[in-house]
Each structure stands twice: as C-alpha cells, then as structure tokens.
Amino acid sequence: MSTETLSAEAPATDETGEARHMNMIEAINSALDVMLTRDSDVTLLGEDIGYFGGVFRCTAGLQEKHGKTRVFDTPISECGIIGVAVGMGAYGLRPVPEIQFADYIYPGLDQLISEAARLRYRSAAEFIAPMTVRSPFGGGIFGGQTHSQSPESIFTHVCGLKTVIPATPYDAKGLLISCIEDNDPVIFFEPKRIYNGPFDGYYDRPAKNWKGREDAQVPDGYYKIPLGKARTVTEGDAMTILAYGTMVHVAESVCREKGVAAEILDLRTLVPLDIEAIEASVKRTGRCLIVHEATRTSGFGAELSALVTERCFYHLEAPVERVTGFDTPYPHSLEWAYFPGPVRIGEAIDKILSE
Incomplete structure (x- = not known):
C-alpha cells in the first residue's frame, strides 16, 4: 500500500459540505455521531459516557441526541463492559465500548483475547465481533502509573485484533469510522496528550492548539481512512x-x-x-x-x-x-x-x- 498525504491545497470535504476546524475530541465525537445516525446497530457503552459525556468529553451530547438505549452508562467493570460488547457483536450490533483509561483495560483481556479475537475463527465465521474498543492512552496529564500506560504491543501480539492509533483530528475521525464498520474487533487508542493540540515534547512549552492546521480541518459528515495505510x-x-x-x-x-x-x-x-x-x-x-x-x-x-x-x-x-x-x-x-x-x-x- 502507498502512503497518503492530506493535500494542503484542497481541504477535505464530503457530501455534507465544507470541512471545519476540530480538535481530536471534537473529531471523535463527530465520528461517533455520524455512525450513530447512519447505522442503527451502532451502540456506545462505558463508564460515565452517557449523561456526563465521558471523562474527556468525547461522547458529550450523544446520549441526549440518540437516546439512552444507544448511548448508555455501565457499572465500573471493564471485564463486564467488554464481555457485554462481545455478546452484542455476536448478536449483530456494532458496539463501541469505552475504557476510561487504557490502564483499566487489563481486567477485560480475557474477553478480548479469548473471546473477541477468536470468535470469527472458532465459529467458522458464523459469528463475528465487530466491536471497537476506544480508550485514551499514554502520558501527558500527570496521571501516574494508573492513568498513563501505553499497552499497544500487548494487543498487536493477539491474532484477530486490530490496533489503531491516530495522530491528528482528521485521521481520528476517518479511522474511527473505518474501525466501527470493520467486522473484526479493533483497539482504538487515543493519545490524550494531543486531544486539544499537537505536542513538541518540551516540558516548559505548552502544547499548541489545533487551530490553523490542515490536519484539523475535518468534514462534518461521513468519510473513511482505510486501515493499514501509513x-x-x-x-x-x-x-x-x-x-x-x-x-x-x-x-x-x-x-x-x-x-x-x-x-x-x-x-x-x-x-x-x-x-x-x-x-x-x-x-x-x-x-x-x-x-x-x-x-x-x-x-x-x-x-x-x-x-x-x-x-x-x-x-x-x-x-x-x-x-x-x-x-x-x-x-x-x-x-x-x-x-x-x-x-x-x-x-x-x-x-x-x-x-
């Protein structure tokens, strides 16, 4: 596959109109909103994602717009969240569970590795697990050992799981839509250090916001970025x-x-x-x-x-x-x-x- 470069001369547009500036949080929220609207099988679940809109506000306003049966809060049980999502996927839905921080995902590893990743193969494709597990990962907020880990290599080792990590708002939306429409389980890690702007790595220089950047010009509507393309x-x-x-x-x-x-x-x-x-x-x-x-x-x-x-x-x-x-x-x-x-x-x- 060849690489893809977003053109600086032609801002991305789609059938719904012009692109507009978004940070990564807004782009993720837009992707979820688009997919909830397009596909009645898409369902969001997780801790505090409904009324509160998520700890980083990525799901803000979605429960109010799409209802409590499409966007709902769960108990504080990561193994329960992921286990329920596996069952929902096998039933025919497209669940998008949120794990509040990547550090909390470990109680759900058995469901991800033993169930979600193997379901298509072990059932001879009679059942699939089309679920996208969203989770903020990495450091940058002084979260310490339990809010800052980067466990991506654990999931890249598991056959049957896909692992996706965006670096810009434009990519975040297009990749997330592709993940939700994919028929295999996907781990979608969101680098929280750049939710609100890119980061140059210096302690004494705050992260810039996304304003004025071409990769923060995000279409309001539906578009996809194919998985497996750098x-x-x-x-x-x-x-x-x-x-x-x-x-x-x-x-x-x-x-x-x-x-x-x-x-x-x-x-x-x-x-x-x-x-x-x-x-x-x-x-x-x-x-x-x-x-x-x-x-x-x-x-x-x-x-x-x-x-x-x-x-x-x-x-x-x-x-x-x-x-x-x-x-x-x-x-x-x-x-x-x-x-x-x-x-x-x-x-x-x-x-x-x-x-």
Missing part, C-alpha cells in the same frame, strides 16, 4: 522516522529544529501495518529511527526494527535505532523524563547520521 508527515532523504500518536509531533518538531530532512511516517495502524510504505521509505533513505512512548523491551518498536532489518538489511547505512519509554513503572513526578523527548530523539538522530 501517512507521510514530512518528506526527506536523510532518514526514515517511524512513529505514531503523540510521538509523531515530537519527532516532527525535533527534525524541524535540527534542520534534518527526514521522512516521517505516521503508522496510524499497527495491525494491519503498512509494511510496504515502511520498506519503500527505508530502502530510499538507508537509515531508520523508531520512536514510541511505551517501554522499550517487547515494545512495538522491536517488531518494527526486526521487520526493517529483515526487509532492508542490504540498504541500511546505519543500525536501526529506537527511542522509547524506559523499562520502569510509569513515573508520576518524572513523567517528562520518561517521555521520549527532544534531547533523546536528537541524540539518536545525530548518532544515525554519523554512521
């Missing part, structure tokens, strides 16, 4: 940088400040992975840096590194490098040291270019 953020021949979620913006900021002409690929979906775009880019640049916020050992960067080495070994002019979170519990007071920030990313870029 996005070219910046073009260049110095090296390839692979990132997703918040780290896309941090890597872009570092390259801009250092004047490095890197080709940054926003993976957007980890499973399915756009390995063709990755391979083409690395073979062209000869160098590769991987950046993610999750811990280093067994992180998704390890899989990316292996794939790049297997497919591009004779084109590499330097070893593949990774900049990641540390192999420690997520720190509260030292959150900004844990983040892969400009200093560590900049050092990795210098090391690769010196080879």
Whole structure:
C-alpha cells in the first residue's frame, strides 16, 4: 500500500459540505455521531459516557441526541463492559465500548483475547465481533502509573485484533469510522496528550492548539481512512522516522529544529501495518529511527526494527535505532523524563547520521 498525504491545497470535504476546524475530541465525537445516525446497530457503552459525556468529553451530547438505549452508562467493570460488547457483536450490533483509561483495560483481556479475537475463527465465521474498543492512552496529564500506560504491543501480539492509533483530528475521525464498520474487533487508542493540540515534547512549552492546521480541518459528515495505510508527515532523504500518536509531533518538531530532512511516517495502524510504505521509505533513505512512548523491551518498536532489518538489511547505512519509554513503572513526578523527548530523539538522530 502507498502512503497518503492530506493535500494542503484542497481541504477535505464530503457530501455534507465544507470541512471545519476540530480538535481530536471534537473529531471523535463527530465520528461517533455520524455512525450513530447512519447505522442503527451502532451502540456506545462505558463508564460515565452517557449523561456526563465521558471523562474527556468525547461522547458529550450523544446520549441526549440518540437516546439512552444507544448511548448508555455501565457499572465500573471493564471485564463486564467488554464481555457485554462481545455478546452484542455476536448478536449483530456494532458496539463501541469505552475504557476510561487504557490502564483499566487489563481486567477485560480475557474477553478480548479469548473471546473477541477468536470468535470469527472458532465459529467458522458464523459469528463475528465487530466491536471497537476506544480508550485514551499514554502520558501527558500527570496521571501516574494508573492513568498513563501505553499497552499497544500487548494487543498487536493477539491474532484477530486490530490496533489503531491516530495522530491528528482528521485521521481520528476517518479511522474511527473505518474501525466501527470493520467486522473484526479493533483497539482504538487515543493519545490524550494531543486531544486539544499537537505536542513538541518540551516540558516548559505548552502544547499548541489545533487551530490553523490542515490536519484539523475535518468534514462534518461521513468519510473513511482505510486501515493499514501509513501517512507521510514530512518528506526527506536523510532518514526514515517511524512513529505514531503523540510521538509523531515530537519527532516532527525535533527534525524541524535540527534542520534534518527526514521522512516521517505516521503508522496510524499497527495491525494491519503498512509494511510496504515502511520498506519503500527505508530502502530510499538507508537509515531508520523508531520512536514510541511505551517501554522499550517487547515494545512495538522491536517488531518494527526486526521487520526493517529483515526487509532492508542490504540498504541500511546505519543500525536501526529506537527511542522509547524506559523499562520502569510509569513515573508520576518524572513523567517528562520518561517521555521520549527532544534531547533523546536528537541524540539518536545525530548518532544515525554519523554512521
């Protein structure tokens, strides 16, 4: 599959009219609203998503508009939320359960791994689990160990699950619609550090808002971004940088400040992975840096590194490098040291270019 770049000259539109500015929260809310309106089988469930509109307000106003049978609150039971969603999907609905923070998803792993991921195969496709599990993930709000984890690699290891992570409002809406319409279970992780604006990685510089950015021009109506297709953020021949979620913006900021002409690929979906775009880019640049916020050992960067080495070994002019979170519990007071920030990313870029 080839990469996709959102044109700066032609703002995205669809059959319902012009695009308008949205942050990522508004784009996710718009996607849910569109799908609730288009498909009577779509149902939202989770803790505080109804009357309250979600802890980050992603579902604000949807219960009032679509009713309590389409958007409803659940008990504080993640295994119950996901287990119910599996049954709803097998029955023929398209549930979109919300797990309030990705750190809370672990009680539901058995339902996700043993039931949702295997249902199509074990029933010879008689039943499916077309469910999209939404959850904020990653750090950036001083949430400490129980509100800041990045567990994406756990789910990429499970056959039958798809894993999607947007980095812009435009992508968030288009990818979420594709996830909801997909017939397989999807984990949709929302990087909460960039809900309200992109983030350059500096502790003493607040995140900017999304205003004025082309990737925050979001159509009001229905549109889809196919799963398994990466996005070219910046073009260049110095090296390839692979990132997703918040780290896309941090890597872009570092390259801009250092004047490095890197080709940054926003993976957007980890499973399915756009390995063709990755391979083409690395073979062209000869160098590769991987950046993610999750811990280093067994992180998704390890899989990316292996794939790049297997497919591009004779084109590499330097070893593949990774900049990641540390192999420690997520720190509260030292959150900004844990983040892969400009200093560590900049050092990795210098090391690769010196080879």
